[in-house]
Amino acid sequence: MAEVTENQEREAEAETDTKTANSSEKVHRSRSGFWLAVIVFLVILSIVGIGLFLFAQLRQQQETLGGEVSKGDMQLFELTKQISGYQTQIAAIQSHLTTIESDLKAKDRLINESLTEFSQLQSEKLEAMRTDLNTRIQQVQRQLGKTRGDWLIADAEYLLSVANQRLQLTGDVETAREALQAADQRLRESGDAAAYKVREQIAKEIAELGKVQLLDIVGVYSSIRTLETEIGKLSLIKPYSGKPLTPSEEIHDHAQHTDEEHDLLSKALKSLQGVVTVRHTDQPITEIITPEEAQFTRQQLRVKLEMIKIGLVQQNEVLYKASIADAKEWVAEHFTSNSIARNFVTELDKLEAISLHSQYPDISHSLKMLRDITKLRIETDKALSAPESS
DSSP, X not given: OHHXXXXXXXXXXXXXXXXXXXXXXXXXXXXXXXXXXXXXXXXXXXXHHHHHHHHHHHHHHHHHHHHHHHHHHHHHHHHHHHHHHHHHHHHHHHHHHHHHHHHHHHHHHHHHHHHHHHHHHHHHHHHHHHHHXXXXXXXXXXXXXXXXXXXXXXXXXHHHHHHHHXXXXXXXXXXXXXXXXXXXXXXHHHTOGGGHHHHHHHHHHHHHHHTOOOOOHHHHHHHHHHHHHHGGGOOBSSOBTTOOOOOHHHHTOOTTSOHHHHHHHXXXXXXXXXXXXXXXXXXXXXXXXXHHHHHHHHXXXXXXXXXXXXXXXXXXXXXXXXXXXXXXHHHHHHBOOSHHHHHHHHHHHHHHTOOSSOOOOOOOHHHHHHHTXXXXXXXXXXXXXXXXXX
16 A cells, blocks of 8 residues: 555656646746747837838938939930931931932933043044045055156146135235246146146136236325325315415306306406405305314315225225215315315326226136146047047
8 A cells, every 4th residue: 555655656746746847848938938929029120120211211212213213314305306306317418318329320321421422522533533544645655656747737736726816815916927837837847748738728817817907006105195295285165364365266167157247256356456355165154263173174184095095005995985985075075166176086086986906817727627637638648549540
């Protein structure tokens, strides 16, 4: 029993110890859970604080980022506008480049066409030069093959051409005659039988030139100078201071007065002679001129005679004739129609009848015959061979 009791006691103690241990373990566990809860709470507080701090930082960063984003938007807008402007400029530049490209193409086409035309023109010129060169070479070859007679005939042809030019262009009859004579001499020296007919024609043309009446320019010029000396003797119609008296017999030498009227006037003038001075005129007196005006009137007539001389020397028949007509009209208008004035006008009429350009004969037939010397040679050969065949 005792042992049972002891076992019971031990078991009771063991249970008691177990309970004590369990209770102490429970107490220990409860303390550990408290501190763990405190620690967890602190951790949660820390996390919340950190979260709040981080949230505040995040909010601040969002506000800062929002301002920066707004500025970035403005910059992006400005950049977009600049890009749009650049795009417009690029489009304009592209359009301008397109225009320039079309202009360059057009100019390139024109240049190509011009080069083609220039090349064609140069080719034509080169071909013409080649043809002309070949012709000249052939001429030189023919010239080298000529005999002395051929050269003399060519020289005669040149002299005949000179004679025609000098006669028709300048009216130089003497030079034309000398050229014809020289051409005849060349044909005689050539010894060509075919030139005989040409020499006959040259002889006829020389004879025709001998019949030409040459203008005596020196003699006509001297006649005009003589008229200039007569200007001072002409009496002006209008009176002026210092004008010499005009003889009455010159004034009254008119067809409209009868002999009886003339006798009566002469008796009346003789009866008044010594008492009054009588001046006669057929023209109505409208004014009295000064001596300077009278000298100017005479000087104008001298100028008109100078124009006649200029027309004579220059062989200008229009100027020559017009100046003579002008001088005659001036004399009739300003000078008294007395014997001196009538003789003056008569000389002007003689000068007006002179022709400055003579009618020259045609001396081109010999030149035409000589240029066709081959035909003359054939005719001559036929004429020489005809008697032999007969």
